Amino acid sequence: MDLLVRGRVWRLLAVDAVGRELPPSGDPAWAELDHHIRFTVWRACRAIPLIVLGMDVLGWSTDFVLVADDPVTHRALTVMRAGAAPICLAMFASFHFTTLARRRPLAVSAPFALTLVAFAAFQLGSLGGVERQLFDFLMFALVPTVMAPAPIVARIGYVSAMAAAMSLGFFAPYGHWSHPFAAATVAFLASIAAMLIVIGHIVYVGACRAFFQEREIERTAAELKALSDSLEGQVQEKTVELRRLYEHLQLVREDERARLSRELHDELGQQLSAIGYVLATAKVRSDRDPASTRRSLDEVSSLLQRASETTRDIARELRPPLLEQYGFVSACEWMARKVTDHLRLECAFESAQDGPECPEPVAVAVYRVLQEALTNVGRHAMATKVRVELRSDASAVELRVTDDGRGLPPDGELGDGLGLVGMEQRMLGLGGTFSVTSGAEGGAVVHARVPMAARSAA
Numbered sequence: 326m327d328l329l330v331r332g333r334v335w336r337l338l339a340v341d342a343v344g345r346e347l348p349p350s351g352d353p354a355w356a357e358l359d360h361h362i363r364f365t366v367w368r369a370c371r372a373i374p375l376i377v378l379g380m381d382v383l384g385w386s387t388d389f390v391l392v393a394d395d396p397v398t399h400r401a402l403t404v405m406r407a408g409a410a411p412i413c414l415a416m417f418a419s420f421h422f423t424t425l426a427r428r429r430p431l432a433v434s435a436p437f438a439l440t441l442v443a444f445a446a447f448q449l450g451s452l453g454g455v456e457r458q459l460f461d462f463l464m465f466a467l468v469p470t471v472m473a474p475a476p477i478v479a480r481i482g483y484v485s486a487m488a489a490a491m492s493l494g495f496f497a498p499y500g501h502w503s504h505p506f507a508a509a510t511v512a513f514l515a516s517i518a519a520m521l522i523v524i525g526h527i528v529y530v531g532a533c534r535a536f537f538q539e540r541e542i543e544r545t546a547a548e549l550k551a552l553s554d555s556l557e558g559q560v561q562e563k564t565v566e567l568r569r570l571y572e573h574l575q576l577v578r579e580d581e582r583a584r585l586s587r588e589l590h591d592e593l594g595q596q597l598s599a600i601g602y603v604l605a606t607a608k609v610r611s612d613r614d615p616a617s618t619r620r621s622l623d624e625v626s627s628l629l630q631r632a633s634e635t636t637r638d639i640a641r642e643l644r645p646p647l648l649e650q651y652g653f654v655s656a657c658e659w660m661a662r663k664v665t666d667h668l669r670l671e672c673a674f675e676s677a678q679d680g681p682e683c684p685e686p687v688a689v690a691v692y693r694v695l696q697e698a699l700t701n702v703g704r705h706a707m708a709t710k711v712r713v714e715l716r717s718d719a720s721a722v723e724l725r726v727t728d729d730g731r732g733l734p735p736d737g738e739l740g741d742g743l744g745l746v747g748m749e750q751r752m753l754g755l756g757g758t759f760s761v762t763s764g765a766e767g768g769a770v771v772h773a774r775v776p777m778a779a780r781s782a783a
């Protein structure tokens with residue numbers, strides 16, 4: 326039954342080598358193709374009458390040269406051309422002024438085409454039978470049907486109807502059926518019609534494939550453009566984000582340099598100056614008051630101890646030695662408790678390690694993310710409690726920091742927090758993920774996950 330559904334599967338006959346590339350029957354693309362075909366046929370049927378009229382005028386002028394010495398032939402051709410004119414004008418008017426022609430162009434054009442062919446065959450038949458080969462000349466009227474974009478069922482009906490109208494108009498009124506070559510001529514007409522049907526269908530299927538390919542190209546081009554626009558927007562967004570991050574890192578570096586300068590000047594500088602002063606004083610007093618010298622040396626020892634502690638603190642800020650000394654989990658717990666004690670927050674630390682020790686890039690990145698997350702809680706969250714969950718296995722390390730603070734803004738926007746951007750970039754640089762969401766009972770949740778076999782951060 327599918328072979329009879331509006332000719333849509335008939336479009337894919339076995340001889341059609343490209344049929345497999347066309348959409349299946351019932352695909353919405355066929356509706357688009359039908360609309361395209363109707364418009365193409367309507368436009369062609371509106372132009373064909375004008376072309377025929379032009380050929381009539383040209384033929385009319387040449388008749389005076391070619392058949393001027395044959396009044397019978399000249400009169401028959403003149404009547405044929407004169408009769409074709411109103412048919413062509415009526416066809417043009419129908420396609421120019423009626424909406425039915427737009428919806429059913431083949432059906433509307435059929436009566437005009439059949440009348441025109443039958444009338445031309447009738448006039449040529451009056452000049453003689455098949456011996457004059459006028460009927461062979463009339464067969465050329467079927468050639469334009471090859472270019473008609475019509476499915477196979479409509480094509481067979483249209484070409485067969487034109488061939489029948491041509492035969493009846495030529496043979497029936499004048500009894501040319503009795504001619505010895507009449508049967509051969511009709512058989513030749515049938516073979517020509519069949520050949521034109523096959524060729525026309527091949528042309529039609531090629532046009533269908535071209536239409537669908539063009540449609541697919543347009544769809545792909547639209548998708549690529551949308552993807553390009555999306556990627557361009559993402560690139561611009563990331564470029565702005567990275568520029569802001571770079572500027573932030575520059576500021577952080579300058580702030581860190583200033584802090585180290587202050588630490589070295591205010592702490593180590595003063596302590597070393599004090600040591601120099603105490604040593605100078607001890608040198609002066611060493612001969613007069615040995616007891617005072619001993620006290621000065623004790624004071625120098627205390628100052629050296631403090632200088633050593635200051636040096637260790639600065640080094641610890643630059644790179645956490647606890648990761649190497651005590652391991653990843655212990656270092657994170659120590660840092661979490663130190664920061665929360667400094668911020669006067671109640672801290673709950675949970676850890677679960679089921680796998681090998683974290684690689685150094687992963688351990689440092691998670692350590693810094695935890696440090697920044699806790700600092701953000703102290704600065705912005707207005708929280709009293711914070712919960713740190715650190716879990717690792719053979720595949721990944723997962724960090725979750727939950728606080729009971731004021732949570733995210735109502736619109737969910739995190740603003741221009743460059744600390745968050747820095748944490749996200751640390752995770753993305755190692756192939757991990759980073760997110761900040763609202764907690765189930767208020768507050769915020771910072772979640773970071775990085776694979777154990779992370780690629781090296783750039």
